[in-house]
Amino acid sequence: METDGKNLRRGWTTGTCAAAATKAACQALLTGSFPDLVDVELPNGSRPAFVLATEEKGDGFARAGIVKDAGDDPDVTHGALIESTLRRTETGSGISFKAGKGVGIVTRPGLPLSVGEPAINPVPRQMILAAIHEVAGTESDFEVEISVRDGETLAEKTLNGRLGIVGGLSILGTTGIVIPFSCSAWIHSIWRGIDVARAEGLPHLLGATGNASEKAGQAFYGLPETALIDMGDFIGGMLKYLKTHPVPRVTVAGGVAKMTKLAQGMLDVHSKRGLADLEALAKLAEEAGATSELLTAIRNANMVAHAFQLAEAAGIDFGNIVAQKAWVTAAAALGRDDIALDILVFDRDGNLKGRTAPTPSNRAAPISEGPIG
Template identity: 50%
Template sequence: MKQDPAKTLRRGWTTGACATAATKAALMALWGGGFPEHVSITLPKGETPDFAVVNTRAGAGWAEAGIIKDAGDDPDVTHGAEVRVRVSSSARGVVFVAGEGVGIVTKPGLPVPVGEPAINPKPREMICGVVEEMAATYGKNTDITVEISIVNGAELALKTWNPRLGIKGGLSVLGTTGVVRPFSCSAWIASIHRGVDVARSSGQTHVAGCTGATSEATVQALYGLPDHAMLDMGDFAGGLLKYIRRHPVARLTIGGGIGKITKLAQGAVDLHSGRSQVDFAALAGMVGDDRLVNMNTALEAYEIAGEKMAYIIAGQALVTVREILRDADALVDIVIIDRAGNIIARAGE
């Protein structure tokens, strides 16, 4: 989605921040006797957002409050979802429970152990901080069960990486700062890293990073790879390769269309059209075909130069990948596809 550079994009708040605010509102009702209309929390970097409290309920020994997630101008799948928290007494300390729409971790490699609700460490820390704050305010102890639900979370999770990462039954409660920054590259790259972690922890020795859904389907079928071996690299080749350099796997396949793999072959590690472009003069020299100097797209160049260009690009992309991986002990191959998903060139192991 192309953005107007003159427009200041509005930031939003993570599911972790929303769950923290909902916890605070529910505790105010449980211990203070009434729900607030709005509640403010302090985020890790000092921001103090205000949240409207919705859909409040209470009963004997429990209280529940909701917060509607506002992701700002980010195309977040959870934008507009209700994050709901029910608080009640626990036997000891703060206990986290996955309510409807929050997933359970079923594979190792994530920052939360197998069998636990998919509530990441920083949101847990933020919620525990609010429990301590409210307990001090009302003279209570911190023995509280925090049950987090996300309305329609199971359906929304199907649009995320969660099923592939082994998070079953719903969404994750995420956020390290509490802030959603619109079109954040760091969020996507963090997801790539978690994908590598899960694959390694499950003993997967061959993983693949692809630029899109078509190349992913082709590469997965080519090698018979399981879902958790497929890393949603997208445009962030550098984010994947630099992480694998530090956390190596035995075998890595990079797949994509001729345009993005051409940029990779020319040394680009961010393959987004707004952040890197094909150098057609360099491409003409690489392929040995002066006609390519005046092309508008790599696909147009391929239609002129044909299979020769595709194989040269695959080979040079392999060089780029190996240079980034340095001395990482990994076998690497490149697969280039056309728009129909047909393989037009391969290079490597």
Template identity: 60%
Template sequence: MTHTRNTPDPASLRRGWTTGSCATAAARAAWVAMRGGDFPDPVTITLPAGQEVAFSLAAHGHDGAGGAWACVIKDAGDDPDVTHGALVRVDLAPAAPGTGITFRAGPGVGTVTLPGLPIAVGEPAINPVPRRMIRTALNEGDGRVPDVQVTVSVADGERLARRTLNGRLGIVGGLSILGTTGIVVPFSCAAWIDSIHRGVDVARAMGLVHVVGSTGDVSERAARALYGLPEEAMIEMGDFAGGMLKYLRRHPVPRVTVAGGVAKISKLAQGFLDLHSRRGRADMAELARDAARAGADADLAARIAQTHTVAAAFTLTAAAEIDLGAVITRRAWGVARDVLAGSGCALDILMFDRAGTLVSRHGPRPVDEDG
């Protein structure tokens, strides 16, 4: 998921439903029909917080072998979710007595292949909360657990999954069925931040001792080439430096690298933990003071204060052979160090230009030391 400078105010936007909610609604409708009733349309389910919500069915039917299926089209509201408009299908089939409710990945739903995720290796990528919601939807309130196989599919899910971080997390073959509240809050980036956390979990479960959080593709490729790390060590943090660092403070690894371009690392140095432009631009007056700390004279510092971009400021200091990057990466290290305090991690900061050339670095040093 990406954002632009024109990202609207989330409070003004329409909320939507997670893939987990859609799968639950489809499962509930199929379950009613499988037990001899008519397919309810709309079908009502209960979200984790207790709200009752209704979904329209896109299609439904019986399989001729005692099972039933139903489909719901995902509505993500005003969120730019890659699965908005996707057809979520659930097939229910009778299972052997005593097996309870089991889950299968149908076409377009992935399978977990790496440790560290909340679902075991080899299981369909249907997260714990959606599983719990579906189990609740198949419970008639008498305490008995039905014996039924639940197969969740997403039309075109394998192609859509290429636009997510699933491959890096070891989820192959399709999408994950996600959701913790059942509701999609527009532009909350909850799915992205959750992917950052799961990436850290996978790296830890694999025993990796060094992870790199990058702000974009260029910095990721450059940092990976510099250190020769496996793909599972690379965390696509985007603008969410704070989201990654705070999680690493609670779930540490021995070494953490933050890699980014000159503008993003400069914002981190100025105390921004959300590096997106909507949180504000870099303070050019502060950047000018950093240039002065690096040796720029008063005239150059004044010119930097009037520039409109961080890249332009770095062009000016480079022409004057002033190492602005050294000051910025040291300050960025201090900001990140404060977030990681007490984790025992070693930390380094890498700053790259748009071509992926290393401009400056600071560290690695233990976060308990002064930078």
């Protein structure tokens, strides 16, 4: 694929690697030898082939490993060794899954797996089953243990802990393919975070665009970690999922620049989607009574934070103005009368600059809850 004029290589999910390693281990367990190359069928019908990185046979088991290649995606599991160990089980017992070292266990409801299950997602499980059936037939009886070298350490860089997956990584993938810089994985993590929060009956969720606004918003409302949704730039992705998977209340929190973009109608606030419009900020300042000198200064500001500083120095409450405009955009995406919505605007140091009242999204734009001190 190509982005920004560069050809980017696609890669393979942990689920694809686990399925291929399982197939190789199954062949070794049944025939006594490992394949030189092992192919596996993806959900789209294609069949990539892999070279084994590790091979081991023992009394009643076979183990194979594949090093994950995520292509040009900045995936934390790129280069990780994904291993599958197969053991024979009683006739008629079918296929069972076990979390090996570096693979997590589900401890909270709301995920597409039951509490206590290995964090091997449904599509990878289907791929693993299909791989075994290709080698051993559909009446197969094995325990499949998936492990990831250094998976416990790698999991610290993911949202697994917040989702209640402890002890390691999840084995993921819905297509089997990693698309470089795809927003799909992030969107799915937002959805799973909402699912977990709903399963726990949490009445109030907070979606934040970044770490600083998340910490500030959590402290402002005293929310538990499971109520925090790392939505990043995908405000629309979170709100549209909440529209069909509602909670009583949701707060959207972000820094001044990203909340200004939301105020200007952008639901994806990544820098590549466009810059905050300083001219639009100047119009807001003009509506608030700014002088012509201030309007010129805002239009020529080097960034949104600078424009906020200029307005505040002149006594204009940009924070609450932007918060109310941002609420209008977010409310249109949410569009429910049974969800209270509010906005928090923070500066880069986590200081509150603007907010709105929690108001159902089919009502008129809310009035801010007093001055920000």
